[in-house]
Amino acid sequence: MASLFTHSLSSFPSSFFSCSKTLSKISTCHLKTRSLCVYALQSSPPLEVQTFWQWLCDEGVVSAKSPVRPATVSEGLGLVAQRDIGRNEVVLEIPKKFWINPDTVAASDIGNVCSGLKPWISVALFLIREKKKEDSPWRVYLNILPESTDSTVFWSEEELVELQGTQLLSTTLGVKEHVQNEFQKVEKEILIPHKQLFPYPITSDDFLWAFGILRSRAFSRLRGQNLVLVPLADLINHSASISTEDFAYEIKGAGLFSRDLLFSLRSPVFVRAGEQVLIQYDLNKSNAELALDYGFIESKSDRNKYTLTLVISESDPFFGDKLDIAESNGLGETAYFDVVLGQPLPPTMAQYLRLVALGGTDAFLLESIFRNTVWGHLDLPVSRDNEELICRVVRDACKSALSGYHTTIEEDEKLLEGGNLDPRLKIAVGIRLGEKRVLQQIDGIFKERELELNELEYYQERRLKDLGLVGEQGDIIFWEPK
Numbered sequence: 001m002a003s004l005f006t007h008s009l010s011s012f013p014s015s016f017f018s019c020s021k022t023l024s025k026i027s028t029c030h031l032k033t034r035s036l037c038v039y040a041l042q043s044s045p046p047l048e049v050q051t052f053w054q055w056l057c058d059e060g061v062v063s064a065k066s067p068v069r070p071a072t073v074s075e076g077l078g079l080v081a082q083r084d085i086g087r088n089e090v091v092l093e094i095p096k097k098f099w100i101n102p103d104t105v106a107a108s109d110i111g112n113v114c115s116g117l118k119p120w121i122s123v124a125l126f127l128i129r130e131k132k133k134e135d136s137p138w139r140v141y142l143n144i145l146p147e148s149t150d151s152t153v154f155w156s157e158e159e160l161v162e163l164q165g166t167q168l169l170s171t172t173l174g175v176k177e178h179v180q181n182e183f184q185k186v187e188k189e190i191l192i193p194h195k196q197l198f199p200y201p202i203t204s205d206d207f208l209w210a211f212g213i214l215r216s217r218a219f220s221r222l223r224g225q226n227l228v229l230v231p232l233a234d235l236i237n238h239s240a241s242i243s244t245e246d247f248a249y250e251i252k253g254a255g256l257f258s259r260d261l262l263f264s265l266r267s268p269v270f271v272r273a274g275e276q277v278l279i280q281y282d283l284n285k286s287n288a289e290l291a292l293d294y295g296f297i298e299s300k301s302d303r304n305k306y307t308l309t310l311v312i313s314e315s316d317p318f319f320g321d322k323l324d325i326a327e328s329n330g331l332g333e334t335a336y337f338d339v340v341l342g343q344p345l346p347p348t349m350a351q352y353l354r355l356v357a358l359g360g361t362d363a364f365l366l367e368s369i370f371r372n373t374v375w376g377h378l379d380l381p382v383s384r385d386n387e388e389l390i391c392r393v394v395r396d397a398c399k400s401a402l403s404g405y406h407t408t409i410e411e412d413e414k415l416l417e418g419g420n421l422d423p424r425l426k427i428a429v430g431i432r433l434g435e436k437r438v439l440q441q442i443d444g445i446f447k448e449r450e451l452e453l454n455e456l457e458y459y460q461e462r463r464l465k466d467l468g469l470v471g472e473q474g475d476i477i478f479w480e481p482k
Contacts, residue, residue: 045072048143055140056232061098067091068277070235076146078237078276085271092233092265099263100126100138100229113194119227121182123218124210125190125198132200141231149216150295150423153179153208162428165404166435167307168288175292176208183207216294219249219263230263239278240298242268248279286338287434297430304341304434306442309334310352321366322355329375341438345445351378357389358382365459381456388453391446398443402436409436 044050049070056062062069068091071080085091105114105122110129114122130136131145148154152163152172163169183204191198217234220226233249249265267277281290286305287297297303311334312322323333329348337346355378358365362383365374381387407415412433415421421429 045070045077046144048140049077052140052144052231059098061094062092062232070144070232071276073237073276075237077144077235078278079232079235080276081267081271081273083273085267085277087270088266088268090264090266091277092263094230094233094263094265096261096263098231100231101227110194110197113190113197117186117190118182120211120214121186123214123227123229124207125186125202127210127213128202128206129198129200131206132202145213145217147209149212150291150427151212151216152292152295152427153212153215154295155424159424159428162425163431164406165401166288166432168291168431168435171288172292179208179211180204215292228263230265233263233265236265237276237278238281238294238296240300242278242280243283244268245280245283287431291427291431295427297427297434299430301341302343304438305338306435306438308337308339308349308442310337310349310356311335312356316359318359318363318366322358325355325366325371325374326352328371339438339442341434341441345442351375353390353394354378354382354386357386357393360385362386362459377459380459380462382459384453384456384458387449387456387458391450391453394446395443395450398439398446402439402443405432405436407432409433409440412436 045053053062053070057064067082067085067089068079069082070077073080079091081091100123102119102122105111105126108126110122110125114125117125127142130138131142133139136142152160152168153176155172160169160172163172186207187202191202214227214229217229219228219230219234246268248268249263251261252264253261268279271277281294285293285303287303288305290303291297312319312326314333316322326332326335329351331348331352335352337349337352339345339349358378362385364370365377365382370377407429412429415429416426416433
């Protein structure tokens with residue numbers, strides 16, 4: 001039977017960039033400040049943040065009456081309510097001229113040379129270039145950006161060792177390799193030929209920094225805007241307790257007779273004065289995706305996923321027929337299934353498994369006469385041999401995957417119970433523990449299936465019943481001639 005599992009997520013997360021803004025470090029650059037808007041916070045934020053706020057005040061984006069202001073919070077920086085804020089109340093509106101997106105790049109000095117690049121790469125180059133320019137008009141914003149986050153793309157080799165055996169490790173390494181390859185291409189095609197536009201040395205570390213910033217802070221899924229950095233709004237942090245993504249943010253017109261656009265940020269819940277305003281980043285991301293994008297995980301069980309990769313082998317004698325059936329039902333030669341802790345297996349996974357394992361005396365189902373009905377037949381057990389093969393291969397694959405971790409479930413649970421873990425080590429332990437629990441769950445499902453093999457009803461029995469040749473108790477009905 002074909003190989004079932006790979007140790008990587010099914011490609012990159014569906015949304016390459018997403019909304020988030022969790023910070024782990026604050027830049028140590030300092031700027032002189034002018035007379036600041038009055039800060040009504042018990043402890044003033046860093047000087048760079050105060051300068052940033054003053055800039056926004058001077059530009060008329062915010063004022064002393066704004067319902068939120070930046071402050072130092074447990075995540076690093078965040079937005080804190082200055083008064084009680086109602087559910088779905090607008091807390092910020094940022095005009096388009098303060099956004100950083102592909103349009104910003106197009107209007108800049110590097111717009112022409114970046115016009116053919118992927119949007120994220122052009123914005124990444126813009127960020128790096130502006131960061132290195134002392135006189136950049138974006139200086140006050142760039143000074144509050146972190147040098148790194150707890151995203152796994154910034155982990156050291158020693159820290160990544162703690163992810164041994166996980167799908168997240170191979171995904172992280174794959175993403176870093178992708179970023180490195182993109183940098184080498186950009187260096188050759190853009191940076192070296194246009195040194196007059198990029199007079200400052202730009203390294204692969206700079207490029208990775210920009211990638212991490214965009215991955216963790218850029219808003220997406222917006223009307224006409226799939227990649228946009230919104231200064232100040234990007235300080236909004238995540239709350240696991242918020243169960244809706246509705247009403248968090250949108251792009252809207254500035255007024256009835258205005259062509260300008262505003263980024264509008266709302267609070268999805270009631271917030272008391274002095275509390276942090278939070279949103280839900282993405283309900284559908286797994287802990288591995290949260291760790292990769294933002295540098296945190298949640299304790300909720302349904303954030304733990306394991307991606308099963310099922311493949312129809314090209315060496316299969318029935319490869320063409322099986323591929324045709326898979327493609328007719330929205331799948332392909334390779335299929336990815338996310339198994340979630342505490343939830344049933346994905347709906348079409350069993351059908352695909354039975355298709356991949358189909359052979360021997362069951363191969364008649366691959367004939368063209370069954371082409372329009374075979375997928376329905378695969379929804380139920382085909383034969384004992386087919387079902388037994390599926391159970392054995394899946395369980396063997398689970399055992400193999402579990403052997404790749406350097407700790408057991410019990411050891412990880414003990415580590416978490418002990419507390420006082422470094423934030424990144426806590427993420428690593430949580431990720432590998434979650435994956436192992438999902439693998440254990442999958443193994444348990446197919447172990448139970450193995451015990452039921454003698455009790456299951458298979459295709460031939462169902463077919464005989466449909467023809468009226470077998471009774472409800474499985475006894476063969478003999479017809480006497482009249």
